Amino acid sequence: MLTEKSTTKNIFLSDDDADDCMLFAEALQEIYKESEAKLTIVNDGMALMQVLDETVPPPPEMIFLDINMPKKNGVECLQEIRKTPKLAGIPIIIFSTSSNKDIVDKTYLYGANYYICKPQSYLLLKKTIELVLSFDFDRLN
Numbered sequence: 001m002l003t004e005k006s007t008t009k010n011i012f013l014s015d016d017d018a019d020d021c022m023l024f025a026e027a028l029q030e031i032y033k034e035s036e037a038k039l040t041i042v043n044d045g046m047a048l049m050q051v052l053d054e055t056v057p058p059p060p061e062m063i064f065l066d067i068n069m070p071k072k073n074g075v076e077c078l079q080e081i082r083k084t085p086k087l088a089g090i091p092i093i094i095f096s097t098s099s100n101k102d103i104v105d106k107t108y109l110y111g112a113n114y115y116i117c118k119p120q121s122y123l124l125l126k127k128t129i130e131l132v133l134s135f136d137f138d139r140l141n
Contacts, residue, residue, distance in 0.1 A: 009037045009133065010058070014048040014077065015066040015095065020118065024064070024095075027126040031133065045072025049080060052087055062091040062137070064116075067098060067107070075110060082111040091137040113137055 009032065015021050021041050028039055040060070042048045048065075049072065063081070067074035074094060081087045091113040096103070099117045107115055114132060119125040 008035065010040070010060040011037060011133075012040045012042070012048070012051070012060045012063040013095070014042050014045065014063065014069065014074070016043045016069045017066070018043075020066075023122060023125060024129070027122065027129050030126060031130050044070045045074065045077040047071075048077055052081070056086055056090075059087065059090045062093055062113075062132070064093050064095040065112075067094060067096040067103065075106065078107060078110045078112060091135075093132055 013021060013024055025039055028037055040051060042051055065074045065077060078092055081090065081092065094107045094112045094115045095118060097118050104115050116128055119128050
């Protein structure tokens with residue numbers, strides 16, 4: 001008997017802004033049917049690291065990570081993820097309001113795969129998420 005491999009994308013979002021989380025979730029639902037994508041949302045860096053510790057393996061397809069969060073910021077999470085063998089290969093997309101070049105450069109230095117300044121419109125948010133989800137991070141590295 002053949003078993004089909006699950007095609008559900010498992011995506012994590014770590015962001016402390018409730019409105020941004022809601023818009024992200026809505027955009028993702030418009031891109032994928034509910035059965036095609038599972039979104040796990042956490043609101044601070046400590047919660048992200050705890051959920052990753054408890055659920056990996058299997059790793060999520062990718063993590064969208066805000067920089068400015070309580071308890072543990074995104075840069076601290078990024079560094080910890082990259083130093084943890086079972087998490088190190090997970091693509092991390094920084095998802096922040098900051099466009100400060102020094103911050104962007106620092107996240108790439110610490111191992112971010114991509115950096116997105118949060119779009120100012122819902123349509124652009126949806127298109128940005130769709131674009132990033134189409135990346136083959138294995139081929140880009």
